[in-house]
Amino acid sequence: MVTLTTRTCRERGVTLVACRLNNDGPEPRVARVASQMDPPGTAPPRHAGEDATLRVALPENAVVGTGFATPAEPSEPPARLIETERPTEEQSDADVVAGLSDPRPPHDAVVAGSPEAEPPTDDGTPALEARFADSETRIERLAAVAAATTVPAATRALADEGGLAAVEALNAQVAKDRERLLAVADRALTLAGRAEAAEPPMDALERLS
Amino acid sequence: MILAVIGGKGGVGKSTVAFELAAALDAVCVDGDLGMADLPSRCGPDLHDVLAGRATPIEAVDESGPVDLLPCGRTLAGARGCEPTALSAVLETVAAEYDRAVVDCPAGLGRDSGAALAAADACLVVTTRERAALSDALRARELARTLDAGLVAVVVNFASDPGAVREKFGAPAVALPESAAIARATRHGLTLGEIAPDSAVTARIDELATLVQRSVSSV
Secondary structure, three states: OEEEEEEEEEEOOEEEEEEEEEEOOOOOEEEEEEEOOOOOOOEOOOOOOOOOEEEEEEOOOEEEEEEEEEOOOOOOOOEEEEEEEOOOOOOOHHHHHHOOEOOOOOHHHOOOOOOOOOOOOOOOOHHHHHHHHHHHHHHHHHHHHHOOOOHHHHHHHHHHHOOHHHHHHHHHHHHHHHHHHHHHHHHHHHHHHHHHHOOOOHHHHHHHO | OEEEEEOOOOOOOHHHHHHHHHHHHOOEEEEOOOOOOOOOOOOOOOHHHHHOOOOOOOOOOEOOOOOOEEOOOOOHHHHHOOOHHHHHHHHHHHHHHHOOEEEEOOOOOEHHHHHHHHHOOEEEEEEOOOHHHHHHHHHHHHHHHHOOOEEEEEEEEOOOOOOOHHHHHOOOEEEEOOOHHHHHHHHHOOOHHHHOOOOHHHHHHHHHHHHHHHHOOOO
16 A cells, blocks of 8 residues: 655745655555645656646555645645556657657768668668678688788789689679679669658548548 | 766757766767767777777777777768667667766757667756756756656856756756866867866866766766
């Protein structure tokens, strides 16, 4: 059972009402406490709703303090426990953050084709993924040749690739890869922009349906 | 320990306070302003790279300046390519490695500020005594409360006394007077401790650092 005890004191024209809520039950509860003062309460903390009630979460077997301040003269009782209820699931931090505005600049503000302009995603189609993987292998092979800085290492790298002609062919292929990758990035950016522009006014549509 | 420096309104001095506090607390200062970074930038990977998965948080921390800094990129494309909600995990990684992180939040209350507050153990609200700044600061305080980032104190910038801010916010208020030393430190990318160790404003920053240390037990 939840019980409320109150204490008031008046300081410099403000009545401070201290409330002590004791939940001696084995279940957490949410208590609603209403001010009985006139005016009900004005100073912080301002968690009081429009109906001048405070909602306070009480863990099981716990004492929780709350309170409010008002310019009204002290009266008895200064506050009343209206009801207690089972706590409802609280919104998670992630939900709160997701409900805030997106700080990123709009797509139109970004130079098209900029390689860093789209967030990383893991949802590439298998074909695209395979093409990326092929390009990556070729780029790594060419980088390994480029990384050889001594004569023996360069000779070994050339031999691994099958000779100078093979490396030339690989180099040409990687240059083509680069062109293709940039084209894909361009296309992806354009599509993302269209996706953004295509977003219908869902609120209005919901009202119509 | 992660401390978020928030404010809501732009131009009230969040970045300066975050930078100086990071110096006083020997913490990493994270420039969380994805769209308009204004802490000193240096070469190397930045927060844009980290939030787009191109660099790890730790390799982006620059230890070469007077304050360890995780700078933020300044390109629109970089800001566009970020995942702002990933900032929480970045801050946790930095705090795990360096013990303390102070994150300079952007103006406004977007997902980047929210992600910083969600990860933060505590926050400082920076405001001036102007009406617009105060109302934005109150909204920032409300978001911090929702995300369980306890309010350590309110910094009233460009003021010699905090006025009624303490009563308005129900929290300690520290006034930071306008100071030539701050302007000089900002211009040179140095800290107040280096430029003017004995100035009144340096003492106020130290007072803030003590308040932070007292309210966050793990510091």
